[in-house]
Amino acid sequence: MADKQVMIMALDESDHSFYALDWILTQFFSPPSDSAFKLIIIHAKTSPVSAIGLGGPGLGSTDVLHLVEADLTKTAEKVISRAKDLCTSRSVTDVQYEVIKGDARNVMCEAVEKFHASVLTLGSHGYGAFKRAVLGSVSDYCCHHARCSVMIVKKPKQIN
Amino acid sequence: MDTTTAETSSTGAEGAAHQPLTTAATAEEKSKTKVLVAMDESDGSFYALKWALDHFFWYPIQPDQEPGMIILVHVQPIFQPFIYPAGPVVYATPSMLDSVKQAQAQNAASIFSRALQMCKEKKIKAETLILEGDPKDRICQAAEQLHADLLVIGSRGLGTIKRAFLGSASNYCAHHVQCPILIVKPPPPSKESHLE
Numbered sequence: 001m002a003d004k005q006v007m008i009m010a011l012d013e014s015d016h017s018f019y020a021l022d023w024i025l026t027q028f029f030s031p032p033s034d035s036a037f038k039l040i041i042i043h044a045k046t047s048p049v050s051a052i053g054l055g056g057p058g059l060g061s062t063d064v065l066h067l068v069e070a071d072l073t074k075t076a077e078k079v080i081s082r083a084k085d086l087c088t089s090r091s092v093t094d095v096q097y098e099v100i101k102g103d104a105r106n107v108m109c110e111a112v113e114k115f116h117a118s119v120l121t122l123g124s125h126g127y128g129a130f131k132r133a134v135l136g137s138v139s140d141y142c143c144h145h146a147r148c149s150v151m152i153v154k155k156p157k158q159i160n
Numbered sequence: 161m162d163t164t165t166a167e168t169s170s171t172g173a174e175g176a177a178h179q180p181l182t183t184a185a186t187a188e189e190k191s192k193t194k195v196l197v198a199m200d201e202s203d204g205s206f207y208a209l210k211w212a213l214d215h216f217f218w219y220p221i222q223p224d225q226e227p228g229m230i231i232l233v234h235v236q237p238i239f240q241p242f243i244y245p246a247g248p249v250v251y252a253t254p255s256m257l258d259s260v261k262q263a264q265a266q267n268a269a270s271i272f273s274r275a276l277q278m279c280k281e282k283k284i285k286a287e288t289l290i291l292e293g294d295p296k297d298r299i300c301q302a303a304e305q306l307h308a309d310l311l312v313i314g315s316r317g318l319g320t321i322k323r324a325f326l327g328s329a330s331n332y333c334a335h336h337v338q339c340p341i342l343i344v345k346p347p348p349p350s351k352e353s354h355l356e
Contacts, residue, residue: 005215023340027193027216027309036215118215119342143315143334143343149211153340 005118007037010044010108010138012123013079020123020153021086029092039087040096040115043079044107045072105141112146121151193228196308198299198329199271200234204314208344209275212312213282230286232275233302235295236264296332303337311341 009024011017021041029035048068076099087095100107112120122139143150197212199205209232216228239260272288279286291298303311315330330343 020340139334143331147345149342149344151340151342152334154338156338 004038005036006115007039007119007121008108008111008115008117009039009041010104010120010122010142011041011079011083012043012104013075014123014125016123016125016155018082018086018123019155020121021083023153024121024151025087025090025092029090035092037119038094038096039092040098040111040117041080041083041087042098042100042107042111043076043083044104045076045099045101046103047101048072050103104138105145108138108142109146112148117148119149119151120146121153124152124154194231194306194309195228196231196233196299196303196306196311197275198235198295198311198313198333199232199275200295201267201271202314202316204316204344204346206274206278206314207346208312208314208342209278211344212342213278213284216310228284230279230284231306231308232272232279232286232288233291233299234268234271234289235291235293235298236268237295238292239264296329296336299329299333300337303333303339308339311337311339313341313343315343315345 007024007028009021011021024039028037029039048065080097080099083097084095087093098111100111102110108120108122111117120142122142124139125137139150139152143152193216195212195216197205197209199209209230212230239257268290276286276288289302291302299311299313302308311333313330313333316328334341334343
C-alpha cells in the first residue's frame, strides 16, 4: 500500500474547530480503515505571556502567569480529550495527537514542515473583515504561508 | 440581478443526470460528495483538479455506493464591448465581439476537454459549467446555488503585494464562500519528485 498522505487538523477549543473535525472525519475517514490520509490533530497552546499581553500594572506577578498557564493546560487537555472522543466514536483510531506550544499560526506552519503534511485543515471563526484585522486570523495566515494545500471548513450560519 | 450565462454539459460517456438538490438527509447523502473545482487556463487549477482527483476519489467505488461528483466551473470575464484608448472612445465592431466570443469559447472548450480527460481517467463523473462575470463572485455564487460540499481552487502563490494589486480569487473565495474550501498550492520545485 502506498504510504499515506498526512493531513493535519488544527484544533482550538471553539465549536468551529470541532465542526471542522467532524466534517473531515465524515468526508475522508469513513470508512475509517480505508482512508487515504493519516490524521494528525494539533492543538496550539499559546504561552501565558502572550495570552495576557504584556501586562500593565499589577499583572506582572508570577501568580497570574501560573494561573493562566494552568488554565491553558487544562484547556489543551479538554480539547485533546474531546477530539479523542470524537475520533473513537467514528472508529478512527490511527490518529496522532499533539499539543505544541506557541502561537497557532507559527505552530501550524511549522507542523506542516515537520510532518510533511499534504493538507492542513482548519476551522474558521468566520470573522468579518474588521474583526479579522483586529483579532487576526489564523486561517488567513496559514492560507498564505503554509507550504501545503489548505482546507478551511466553515460552520454554516444556519444548519441546512 | 446581473446576467448569468450558464451552459451545462455532461460528459458524453457518463451522461450525468441532474440530481435534484434536496437537502433531506438520506442514507446515501453522505457518499454523494459534490466537489466544485474552479478552472481557468493556468497550470495551478489543473494541478488543483489533479490533487482533488487523487485524494478524494482514490478508493475503489463500491457498487452500491454513489460515487462523488465533480463539477468543473470556468468563469469567463465579461468582455467590455468598448475599448478605451487614450483618445476618444471606440466601440468594438460586432465582428471583433464575435471573434472574442469565439476565442473565449475555444479557450473554455480546451480547458474542459483536458479536465474531462483527467476525470475520465479516474472514472469520475464530471459536469462542466461555464459562467460569465467576475470570477470571484461567480464562483462563490455557484458554490452556494449548487450546494457544493467542497470548493477546490488553485492558488497562484502570489506574495502579499501582488495579491493586493492583482487580486486573488482564492483569497476572496476563502473569505466569502459558505462551504468548505480547499486551496491547492503549486508544488514547491524541490518537491517535484514527491508527485506520483
